[in-house]
Amino acid sequence: MRLLTELEPHPAIVRDGAPDCPFVLVADHAGNAIPRAMGNLGLGEADRARHIAWDIGIAEVAEALAQLLGAPLVLQHYSRLVVDCNREPARIDAIPEVSDGSAIPGNRALDAAARAARIEAIHAPYHAAIAAALAGRERTPVMVALHSFTPAMNGHARPWHAGVLHDRGDTRFSAAVLAGLRKRVAAPVGDNQPYAMDGIDFTVPHHCYGAGRAYAEIELRQDLIGDAAGQERWAQVLAQVLTEALSGPGAAPVRRVA
Numbered sequence: 001m002r003l004l005t006e007l008e009p010h011p012a013i014v015r016d017g018a019p020d021c022p023f024v025l026v027a028d029h030a031g032n033a034i035p036r037a038m039g040n041l042g043l044g045e046a047d048r049a050r051h052i053a054w055d056i057g058i059a060e061v062a063e064a065l066a067q068l069l070g071a072p073l074v075l076q077h078y079s080r081l082v083v084d085c086n087r088e089p090a091r092i093d094a095i096p097e098v099s100d101g102s103a104i105p106g107n108r109a110l111d112a113a114a115r116a117a118r119i120e121a122i123h124a125p126y127h128a129a130i131a132a133a134l135a136g137r138e139r140t141p142v143m144v145a146l147h148s149f150t151p152a153m154n155g156h157a158r159p160w161h162a163g164v165l166h167d168r169g170d171t172r173f174s175a176a177v178l179a180g181l182r183k184r185v186a187a188p189v190g191d192n193q194p195y196a197m198d199g200i201d202f203t204v205p206h207h208c209y210g211a212g213r214a215y216a217e218i219e220l221r222q223d224l225i226g227d228a229a230g231q232e233r234w235a236q237v238l239a240q241v242l243t244e245a246l247s248g249p250g251a252a253p254v255r256r257v258a
């Protein structure tokens, strides 16, 4: 069974960027589309629009940041409730039955064929597009994984404006990004907060650990990137911090037309 029709977008929306850009940007949860064959997953409009379905605001930040850096960008178009592209696809929670208190009726008791169809239609081609973007560069690129997080979870407000997630592999770049954000942002910046990177993440471990690739996984708080002004401001901050993390303080991001 093919999940996506020919009229529906490919899961990976790819911007090419400049051939010599040292970064490749990815956003696993950039979209909240649901394949037509799946209806609305049994969800109301409010649940399909809230943070459980996607990373609110991150697509706009990623597009603006890609422009500032001249960076290649791979955005994932479909809701993470269809299949979470930052999870090992064999994990049961790659297709959650419940998320932040909302039951997902369309994900209940899926059989192996239904799970495989989602992975084949979305997870696999998205990660293939990332691999292609990383491979086709003039120099080994740093991967920057962009996410956003909800300001309150389980009744607890989250004080961080941003967070940097890291675990194994080459973490020097992540440490430099964390230091740079803490220098530039007059608010708490989380070190493995609001989430720690651990065995649950897929994108960074899959594309970076084995390859010895430098990376940063960056989380931005959704209320700060809910409008165009906030999105542009954070794109500017990240362009400066990422460039300095790679090249040293004072390095200016190069504006190129992607």
Ligand SMILES: [Zn+2]
Pocket (backbone or CB within 6 Å): 028, 029, 055, 146, 147, 148
């Ligand atoms: Zn995310």
